[in-house]
Amino acid sequence: MKRIALLGLLGLLPFTSFAADKDGSFAPKGAGMLSCEAFVKIAESKGPDAARLIGWIEGYITAVNQTATDTYDxxxxxxxxxxxxxxxxxxxxxxxxxxxxxxxALISSMAKERLTAKSEIVEIKEGDKKGAMYAETLKRAQQSLKDKGVFSGTADGKWGGKTRDALKAFQKKEGLQETGLPDPITLARLFQPSNGGQSAPK
Incomplete structure (x- = not known):
């Protein structure tokens, strides 16, 4: 996977408050107790502990989904x-x-793109490749493609040839692999903010 820069990360403020003691303190567990230096060593080891880091991130996301205001995902x-x-x-x-x-800080920076309510799951098919995504996310992607002048259809959250072709046109313009699929790298570039936060892949 290509490296993605994260700019101004620690300058971002959390978008919501979480439970803690009266002084606002709480005890991080698992990977949350690590320094970045230790995280890098474990991640680059490619061993079982590296896989557990991903599990910790999944657990953190689940906790945010459960406790954050107006957040489904x-x-x-x-x-x-x-x-x-x-x-x-x-x-x-x-x-x-x-x-x-x-x-x-990373999770907080994603608040603008979160789903605030449950959304239907749409099956994505292109040749022998299959995937799935939220209809609301697909609708947002279609609107972004429309805003960029490569999609002439309706932003309705439904998968079809027009959306596939628009994604291919966008991928070609951005120098990405022309799959016609809404993969994470393509969506990162498509939803790239005008400044700050996550930068799109190079």
Missing amino acids: IAPWQPPELLGELILNHCRKNPKDSVFAVNR
């Missing part, structure tokens, strides 16, 4: 492996940072 299209890459890339450059702080 904080990471509707970002797989934990992608988030792990973002954290790893940041930690390589900032070994003294806390993994918990980095992860919390």
Whole structure:
């Protein structure tokens, strides 16, 4: 997977408050107790402990989905492996940072793209490749493609040839692999904010 830069990460504020003691303190567990330096060593080992880091990220996302206000899914299209890459890339450059702080800031930066309510799952097919995504996320992708002038259809959250062709046109324009599929790398570039937060893959 290509490396993705994470800019201004620790300058971001959490979008919601979580339970803690009266002083706002709480005890991180698992990978949240690690320094970035330790996180990098474990992640690059490719062993069982590296896989557990992804499990910790999944658990964190589940906790946010359960406790954050107006949130059904904080990471509707970002797989934990992608988030792990973002954290790893940041930690390589900032070994003294806390993994918990980095992860919390990253998740907070994704608040704008979260699903605030349950959404239908749409099956994505292209040749022998299959996948699935939320209808609401697909609708947002279609609208973004429309705004960029490569999609002439309706942003309705339904998969079809027009959406596939628009994705291919966008991927070609951006120098990405022309799969016609809404993969995480394509969506990261498509939803790239104008400034700050996650930058799109190079």
